[in-house]
Amino acid sequence: MNKKILAAVAAAMAALSLAGTAQAANLVVNGSFEDPSFTLSAGSYCYLNGPYECGAVTGWTGAFPLMSSSSGPWGNPNTPAGDFLVGIQGTSHIEQSLTLAAGTYTLSWIDAGRGNYGGPTETYQVSVGGNVLSTEAVNYGAAWTAKSLTFTTAGNTVLSFAGQTNYDATAFIDNVSVTAAVPEPGTYAMLVAGLGLLGVVARRKRAR
CATH class of the missing domain: 2.60.120.260 (Galactose-binding domain-like)
Structure with missing residues (x-):
């Protein structure tokens, strides 16, 4: 997985983490x-x-x-x-x-x-x-x-x-x-899996 993919994973996880924190606020x-x-x-x-x-x-x-x-x-x-x-x-x-x-x-x-x-x-x-x-x-x-x-x-x-x-x-x-x-734990898992798949595709492209 190249640096761009790693950066995308980190950014997405950070965004979800911040969203979960914000969503915990009481709206009443x-x-x-x-x-x-x-x-x-x-x-x-x-x-x-x-x-x-x-x-x-x-x-x-x-x-x-x-x-x-x-x-x-x-x-x-x-x-x-x-x-x-x-x-x-x-x-x-x-x-x-x-x-x-x-x-x-x-x-x-x-x-x-x-x-x-x-x-x-x-x-x-x-x-x-x-x-x-x-x-x-x-x-x-x-x-x-x-x-x-x-x-x-x-x-x-x-x-x-x-x-x-x-x-x-x-x-x-x-x-x-x-x-x-708040997003379920499965949401995070699906995100990581999807971004991991992008990394595999990127590696295959480099190999070709």
């Missing part, structure tokens, strides 16, 4: 709800566009309660993702417009169940671009659980978590992330 703004426009004391809560209304939360719109991370109101557990979390209660919802290129993405988040209300489960739907990707049911007192799914989009779209249960159950949501799909 304020995914752990740590940037409200108001002060919320420990163990307290307020509503965005609802009763006990407070200010805004950077990146997000909708009607939902924001809570501090403590064993305070509604038995919300301490979240591993910062000082704040949101509740999906009844038919409340949160959403964010995402700036995405066309492609495949991974959505991940964590949820937990209300701990001081011994009623039924809270059900909520996860949607992207108006398409329901998943319907989740969170049991009373459920511990924090990691969730993830994959979706494909043609471009910019809206991410939404919307309650489906018309009673006083609550699903807590935190640590929301959207990342572009």
Whole structure:
């Protein structure tokens, strides 16, 4: 394999490596709800566009309660993702417009169940671009659980978590992330094999 081929292999591998690093970035703004426009004391809560209304939360719109991370109101557990979390209660919802290129993405988040209300489960739907990707049911007192799914989009779209249960159950949501799909290891192998084949062809040409 000549120097040009080796340089092409190195450049291609470097490009893929950099792409994988860039794609790991979270494309959701304020995914752990740590940037409200108001002060919320420990163990307290307020509503965005609802009763006990407070200010805004950077990146997000909708009607939902924001809570501090403590064993305070509604038995919300301490979240591993910062000082704040949101509740999906009844038919409340949160959403964010995402700036995405066309492609495949991974959505991940964590949820937990209300701990001081011994009623039924809270059900909520996860949607992207108006398409329901998943319907989740969170049991009373459920511990924090990691969730993830994959979706494909043609471009910019809206991410939404919307309650489906018309009673006083609550699903807590935190640590929301959207990342572009990273190439599988097989992609790298195929690239190296293809460039290796180019090297073989180049050597044969030199031999002739």
